[in-house]
Amino acid sequence: MEALWEDARLPMIEKNFHPTISFLRRALNHGHNVPKNFVVCERGAYLLNPDYRYDIDTERFEERVRSARGRKGGGQVAEALADYESAFAVYRGPFMEEQYDGWAEPLRGRYEELYLAALKEAAGLHLEKRDAAAAVDCLQRLIRRDSLHEEASALLMQALGASGNRAAIEREYDRLVTALHDELGKLPLPATRRAYDEALSAGKSRSSRGRSRGLEPSPG
16 A cells, blocks of 8 residues: 555545456456456455466576576586576566665565676676677676676676787776776775786787788688
C-alpha cells in the first residue's frame, strides 16, 4: 500500500485495492487463451499461485550465472561462456532502478555485484581462449558500470595488450588515473601500474611481430 498509494487515506486505499488486484490478474493473463488464476488469496495474504510455473528474470539470471560457474569449474569453457552470455542478456539494468524502498536496494546491490563479477569471470575465460576482443567487450561493459574497478581495468589493459592496441592501453590507464583522483583522491595500486607496464610491453611486442610479418616477401 505504501508503494502504490503512499499517504492516501485508508478509505481511498480500500476502494482501490481490489480493482488493482483485478488489473494485475488481467495483466498476468494477457496472451493466455484460457484465463488462469495467477494471483490467489490464502489466509488473508495475496500470493502468486504455486500451481503454475513462472519465468522470473532475476531467478533466470542467477540460474544462468550458477550454471556458468559450474561449467567453468568443470572445464567446459564454451558452455560456460554461453551461459554467461545468456545471463548478460537477461540483465537489462539495475533491479527496480527507480524504487528506493528499503526492500529493493539490497537486492539491487546484490544483482549488480553478481553481474559485474560474472562479466569479469567471462572476460577471464575469453583471455584463456586468446579471444582478446571478446574479453575487451566484457571488461568495457563492466567498467562502464564501475569506473573505479582497478582489477577490471588491469584485465582490460592485458586484453588490449594481447591485441597490440597500445594507444587504447594508454587511454584506459589515463582514464583510471583521472577517475581515481577525482572520486577518491588517490593513485592506482602498484599492481595496476605493473599491469599497465606489462600490457604496454606485450602490445609493443605484438605490434613489432605484426610489422615483421608485413615485411616478409610474398611467395614467387
